[in-house]
Amino acid sequence: MFRIFDLSLLLNGFPIEKAKKELREILALSEQEHALFIENKKQEIVTFHLENNSFYQELVGIKTFKNWNDLPILNKKNLQKPLLERFSKGYSSKNSYINKTSGSSGEPFVFAKDKYSHALTWASNIYRFSWYGIDFNTSFQARFYGIPLDFLGNKKERVKDFLSNRYRFSIFNLSDPALEVMLKEFEKKKFDYINGYTSSIVLFAKFLQKKNIILSDICPTLKVCIVTSEMLFEEDKILLEKQFGIPIVNEYGASELDLIAFQNTEQQWQVNAETLFVEIIDENDQPVPYGVSGRIVITSLFNKAHPFIRYDIGDIGILDEKSTLQKPILKKLLGRTNDFAVLPSGKKTPGLTFYYITKSIIEDDGNVKEFVIKQTKLDLFEIEYVSEKELNLEQINKIKQAIDLYLEPDLKFKFTRKRILDRSNRGKLKQFKSLL
Known part of the structure; x- marks a missing residue:
């Protein structure tokens, strides 16, 4: 079968097959091996940036480190300076993936990932979506996202949609007539899954409720709906399940990092412990025990182009008492620190x-x-x-x-x-x- 999604990643310089292979190896580790893997990767990524990144050297103030908890917390204000000043040696916009955060926290910035690190992000996405029978190469996505309105940005996004086998619904107009047009597309197209912003998808479900329509009745190919980027409330989840007639999955991620947590088939919000190291810390920047709320701080274990080490994402959360280093479970996401x-x-x-x-x-x-x-x-x-x-x-x-x-x-x-x-x-x- 022609795998257009994987091919588009390869053509853009993202070694997806190598990344998939490494992810499989990480997933096959025993609990003790995984603990050793995390410690080695933490040591390796910090040492790399202390030796190769002047921005991180200045932030830490030392060339070597002994204690992980003594490393400074990186925040979004630290990162609001030109990207050129934050690149590691040997990396530039020519050999890295460049993007910018959405700015929903009020502190937008441009970031970089080396191409292998970004390929691992996709490998991680592909693995987690496969829990629900979704294959990025063959499954057709109904996408509820924003889209650039300028000509060039719009066309670029449409090409990406084509290569990613998805049909995008613009969420800037969510009036009843616009929702009626969306409904007609579900009648015509064989969508496999829905993915997009929570609030827009909930609004579509309310529209269906008003019309007394179950979406899977008119689009029986639908398998799952994955919501992201905004809080999903329990009542809204119940509404979505009822009106769509398919499982509803909650995703938590950040463009500058990776998928952070993804609801598994046991209804647990399973944290990504393969490409990230996630901590919950108190007001003194020290880790708290499982079950205690605090700031969510994340280390990207593979990104060499740009440091995200003990990075305060701006959210408050709790890791479940049942968590282990190999399988952390996000018990609750309580909102942003500025909320x-x-x-x-x-x-x-x-x-x-x-x-x-x-x-x-x-x-x-x-x-x-x-x-x-x-x-x-x-x-x-x-x-x-x-x-x-x-x-x-x-x-x-x-x-x-x-x-x-x-x-x-x-x-x-x-x-x-x-x-x-x-x-x-x-x-x-x-x-x-x-x-x-």
Whole structure:
């Protein structure tokens, strides 16, 4: 069979077969061998960057290291300088994979991966998607993602879609007529799986619910739906399972790194322990025990073009108590570090708390399609929402009572009904944002 996806990677200089072979070897290691592999790779990648990367040498301040936990935490602000200043010796834009982060954290930057490291990223993706019978060379993807709107960027993305065997739905227009057009494509095309931003896919499911349609009835070739980039709430997962009639899989990744965690067939969020080393750390930058929440810090074990060592991705999470070094399990992703609200009492609370409270109430009747919450003052929160009809006083009072109960009294709320919500230039929906 003609393997166009693998061939396109090879033609772009990504040695995918070599990467697949190494990944198979890593997966075959015993638990003791894997522990040794992780320690060796950590030592190797730090030593490489201390010897070959002036940006990392300056950050660490020493040429050799003894204790892993003494290494500095790399953050996004450190990386907001020209890429040319961050390359390792022997690497440049000519022999590396270059991209930029989405900026959903508010701190975008350009990054580099050496070509072998990027090939391993694809090998890791291919392996995890295969858990659900998906083959990147043959399976047809319904893709719910943003797309560049400029002519050249748009055409480039369409070519990549063709080579990757996927059909892209633009998520910048999610009106009912646009969703109707998407539905028609599912009637015509034999899609194997859905992949894309959570909020857009959930909106499509709500549209199907309103029309009383199960997607797998009109597109019986569908096997699985994989959501990414935004938080998936349990109620939304239940809705997706019901309206799509297929398993729903939660993916957590970062373009500058790799797939970080992917829901396995046992419904566990299995962390990538083959190409990454994932730590959860406290406010003193020290690792916490399994079961304790903290900042998610990640080391890319293979990327020689650019250091991502003890890199603070900006998220808060918990590794399950059942985790092992070879099979870490992400128990919970609690949101981004900058998604916390500071209340007048001094209490600090995850922005998702507001989202859970308001979501459970205003979605009772299916009227509200989407909403976002912004903290504009210490005691003032603005809720922007898209709905068929305006929220009534009873619904607003219910939300206020719930917030008094779960958070603290005397917080003020402003509700604004909108036709569409502002998304990032990539189509992501940021569900909570503090403007303080």
